[in-house]
Amino acid sequence: MITESTALTALAGGALIGVAAVMLMGLTGRIAGVSGIAAQMLPPWDGAVAGRFAFVAGLVVATLVVRVTTGSLPPLTLEAGPIALVAAGLLVGFGAVWGNGCTSGHGVCGIASLSPRSIVATLVFMATAVATTFLVRHVM
Amino acid sequence: MTVLIQFIVGIVFGLGLLLSGMSNPEKVLNFLDLAAIRTGGWDPSLILVMAGAVGVTLAGFRLVFRRQRPLLGDRFHLPPPPTLDWRIATGPAVFGIGWGLAGICPGPAFVALGYGSPAIVLFVVAMMIGIAAARMLASRQPSLTAALPE
Numbered sequence: 001m002i003t004e005s006t007a008l009t010a011l012a013g014g015a016l017i018g019v020a021a022v023m024l025m026g027l028t029g030r031i032a033g034v035s036g037i038a039a040q041m042l043p044p045w046d047g048a049v050a051g052r053f054a055f056v057a058g059l060v061v062a063t064l065v066v067r068v069t070t071g072s073l074p075p076l077t078l079e080a081g082p083i084a085l086v087a088a089g090l091l092v093g094f095g096a097v098w099g100n101g102c103t104s105g106h107g108v109c110g111i112a113s114l115s116p117r118s119i120v121a122t123l124v125f126m127a128t129a130v131a132t133t134f135l136v137r138h139v140m
Numbered sequence: 141m142t143v144l145i146q147f148i149v150g151i152v153f154g155l156g157l158l159l160s161g162m163s164n165p166e167k168v169l170n171f172l173d174l175a176a177i178r179t180g181g182w183d184p185s186l187i188l189v190m191a192g193a194v195g196v197t198l199a200g201f202r203l204v205f206r207r208q209r210p211l212l213g214d215r216f217h218l219p220p221p222p223t224l225d226w227r228i229a230t231g232p233a234v235f236g237i238g239w240g241l242a243g244i245c246p247g248p249a250f251v252a253l254g255y256g257s258p259a260i261v262l263f264v265v266a267m268m269i270g271i272a273a274a275r276m277l278a279s280r281q282p283s284l285t286a287a288l289p290e
Contacts, residue, residue, distance in 0.1 A: 013160020014192025058150020099231020
């Protein structure tokens, strides 16, 4: 299904993600890397675990905020079936923690810190994601 | 106090993902599908999401790091010094394959839980199993545990 290119909301939404990343670093001194935060929600727990659960709860509650203020939620369309979803989840979780970050940790915070590791990581996951999408949509 | 702040930051982050369209897997896949450039179905929005996020963070981090420590914490928890080891290539490669398969990465996955769809719960459970597996494997290599993301 074709999705409309939405330049203004994309830029504004991106800026909001940046605001959140800056807030987290400025206030608590932590990187807004969602996979890292998720990884440290698992035991063994340290003293900062409540804040990680609170952050992830905030991500979920954001949908409630949008639902209450606008009366609806933006579309969420899934192409992948259950088996692909499980495979994708396993790979995303494993790869993000094995590579020390995901789209937020490497792609936003890391690039903004001009970290060579994060720039390499972002280029690598962009490349394999593009290749995988091509295979799934046009070859298989 | 810090916990409340992190909850609010989570909401702001989630609103950013929802507003930008990043929370819709279809939109992400339509960006990753470069072959659709020829056919007209390509959605370049994600570049602008990245530009907005990186731009604000780049400027914001400069201001933040002028201080010795964060407003509510004792120190900045920064990632390990930049080394290019094999994990930094293999991890993201695996991550990208999973991302390209379904169009979902960790932030949008948690946001999507708010939609109440069982399919998303399935994805998040699988993702947490993948995360646990990587943590376990990394902890078997003592030299690498220090490199766990914060």
